[in-house]
Amino acid sequence: MIDAGVNVFRINFSHAEYTDVKERISIIRSLNDEFGYNTSILADLQGPKLRVGVMKEDVVVAPxxxxxxxxxxxxxxxxxKVYMNYKEFPRDVNPGERVLLDxxxxxxxxKETNKETEVKAVVIQGGPLKSKKGVNLPNTxxxxxxxxxxxxxxAIFAAQEKVDWIALSFVRTPKDLQELQxxxxxxxxxxxxxxxxxEKPEAVENIxxxxAYCDGLMVARGDLGVEVPAQEVPLIQKKLVHTAKAARIPVIIATQMMETMITSLTPTRAEVNDVANSVMDGADAVMLSGETSVGNYPVQVIEKMTSIIEAVEDSPLIQVPQDVPQIRTKRYIxxxxxxxxxxxxxxxxxxAISTLTNSGYTAFQISAWRPKAHILVYTSNKTVLTQLSLLWGVNAFYYDKMLSTDETVDDVNAMAKNHKYVAKGDMLVNLVAMPVFEKGMVNTLRISEIE
Known part of the structure; x- marks a missing residue:
């Protein structure tokens, strides 16, 4: 899977036993060590999942x-009568609000609620009412x-396992993110x-x-497409990608990207277009879920997705917001x-553009501007190495020498040449923090011609 194109593995904690997760993490890390990969691990928290209980027999409801x-x-x-696992439901809900299932x-x-334990509702759209199905409350x-x-x-388990990223489900306000921080x-x-x-209308309003409080966004189109009318999701996706790009944070597009390939070796034209358009909108990453967790062709779907990404990612049609940094924060320089x-x-x-970083901050910044050049990041911080795998166009390398600025630039340029990112006569833009040994913030730009 890694050879086919995976940069980040998502561990879905909705369906995860800790012993299995530990085993997966150790497999990924040992492959990283053995082959020099920097594959990243993203822990995806389940969030508040509202569900109905088990049904006695086959139940079908009609309008x-x-x-x-x-x-x-x-x-x-x-x-x-159906059990709902969300105790506050009768208190939170009001007559006229919608309840969506499955x-x-x-x-x-x-229709009515006794504000304690029972809510009466009328069926608007019927069908089979199945056990343990998820509930969405878009108006509540x-x-x-x-x-x-x-x-x-x-989250505590994931932190102890030192995962690279953590995703928080059903974010509504910055307060949700602060609690996790x-x-x-x-x-x-x-x-x-x-x-x-x-994945909630409230989050789109508060975007x-x-x-300002997160390090990346995921456009989770599954629940989002249930909570808001499906036809509104494409423009919301574009708005979210644009907002993430303007904030210089990575954005992931998720859900049903290559759904047909769960059972078929060929995606639909619409799916190919969807993946391509997500990349051309400016997404840093496109995500597979069922296609690789329960699908019949996990490696082939990755190969197919990689080929779509590579076909479009260099297109001049891709635009990112080009707002020059103006606010004089401590990171302004x-x-x-x-x-x-x-x-x-x-x-x-x-x-190529090369940068030495301790925190990874410069990699986020350069990646967000989508330059045509390779982005080569050198760091002695092993945690940052794998984190950066989520970012668009970033190639990270371990580098821990303490040399003068001139020697460091010569050294990283030689590494770039050895890795075949540049050849004799090519231009390379070097970013460094002077003096190098202080590992401070990048403050110097230099152009080299490769010898």
């Missing part, structure tokens, strides 16, 4: 039927925290970047605030140097 959802006891459900296949409208202000008890346990600070001594999964490095690399047709 106009009245169904009571009860939260008092987990007993088998019937066509009249990815929106069934639609109910709330759900009082559940984004971090459930299960998520807290899973505080939890991680308590349980790990290094920063684990957080990806906010955008400008959310990007670094931001400015990275922006100009990307611009200059394009102007002088440089083959």
């Amino acid at each position: 106009g039927d009245i169904v009571t959802f009860q939260t008092a006891e987990d007993v088998p459900g019937t066509a009249d 990815d929106g296949k069934l639609i109910f409208e709330v 202000n759900v009082s559940l925290p984004a971090l459930t008890e299960k998520d807290v346990k899973d 505080d939890l991680l600070k308590e349980h790990t001594d290094h920063k684990i970047p957080i990806i906010a999964k955008i 400008d605030k959310i990007v 670094t931001k400015s140097v990275c922006f100009h490095a990307a611009q200059m690399a394009n102007d002088i047709k440089a083959k």
Whole structure:
């Protein structure tokens, strides 16, 4: 799978036993060590999953039927009464609000609630009512925290396993992200970047605030397409990618990208277009789920997706927001140097931009400008090496020599040539922090011609 094109493996904690996860993590890391890969690991927290209980027998509901959802006891459900695992449901919900089941296949409208244990709803769109199916409440202000008890346990476990990224499901406000940040600070001594999964209308409304508190976004089109009308998702996807690019953070497009390839060796033309358009919108990563977890052709689907990405990612049609850094934060100098490095690399047709980094910050900045040049990142921080695998166009290398600036530049240029990113006569843009030994913020830009 790694040879076929995987840069990041997502571990879905909705379906994960810790012993299995430990085994997967150790396989990925030992392959990284053995073959010199930098494959990254993303822990994806389940978030508050609302579900109905088990049904007594096959239940089919028709439009106009009245169904009571009860939260008092987990007993088998019937066509009249169904258990819901979300205790606050009767208190949170109001008459007129919609209840969606099984990815929106069934639609109910709330008629009345006793505000304690029971909610009566009328069926708007009927069909088979199956056991343990997920519930979405697009109009309801759900009082559940984004971090459930299960998520807290899973996040602590993931932090102890030193995963590279953690994704938080059903983010609604910056507060959800702050809670996870505080939890991680308590349980790990290094920063684990957080990806906010955008799958609720509330998150789309709060997106400008959310990007200030996360390190990446995931456009989770599955739940998003249930919570908002499906025809609105394409423009929301474009808006989210644009917002992430303007904030200089990576963005992942997920869900049903190559769904047909779960059972077929050939994707539909629409799926090929979807993957290509996501890349051309400016996504850093496109994600497979069922295709590689339960599909029949896990390696072939990766090869196919890789071929689509490689066919379109160099297109001049791809535009990113070119807003010059203006706000004079403490990172202003670094931001400015990275922006100009990307611009200059394009102007002088440089083959590569190289940067030394301890935190990975310059890699995020340069990658976000989408230069035509290779982005080569050298770091002595092994954690950063694998984290950067999620970013567009970044190739990271371990480098721990402490030399003068001139010697360092010569050294990394020689490595770039050895790895065949540049050849004699090519231009290369070098970014360094002077003095090098302080490992400070990048403040210097230099152009080299490869000898």
